Amino acid sequence: MNAAAIDYIISRGVCICGEEIREGSSHHAHLIRERDFLPPQSIGAMLRTFQDQIKLYETLWDYDNLNYPNYPSKSRAVKT
Numbered sequence: 373m374n375a376a377a378i379d380y381i382i383s384r385g386v387c388i389c390g391e392e393i394r395e396g397s398s399h400h401a402h403l404i405r406e407r408d409f410l411p412p413q414s415i416g417a418m419l420r421t422f423q424d425q426i427k428l429y430e431t432l433w434d435y436d437n438l439n440y441p442n443y444p445s446k447s448r449a450v451k452t
């Protein structure tokens with residue numbers, strides 16, 4: 373089952389259980405919710421989560437107190 377199959381079921385207006393699908397009904401809402409867990413939407417959801425995590429780490433990272441003891445400074449790297 374993929375998201376397109378759910379879209380087809382919604383567009384034909386009849387659920388797999390035989391119930392009519394009307395927008396705003398619990399049937400419709402449930403199908404939409406299920407669709408969000410199916411590919412390709414699940415890839416989008418994973419990317420959103422990853423982007424949110426990057427944003428979180430950026431806010432936690434303290435740029436003013438970065439310290440790389442084993443990393444040569446720029447000026448030293450240029451002199452050689």
Ligand SMILES: [Zn+2]
Nearest residue numbers: 387388389391
């Ligand atoms: Zn149903």
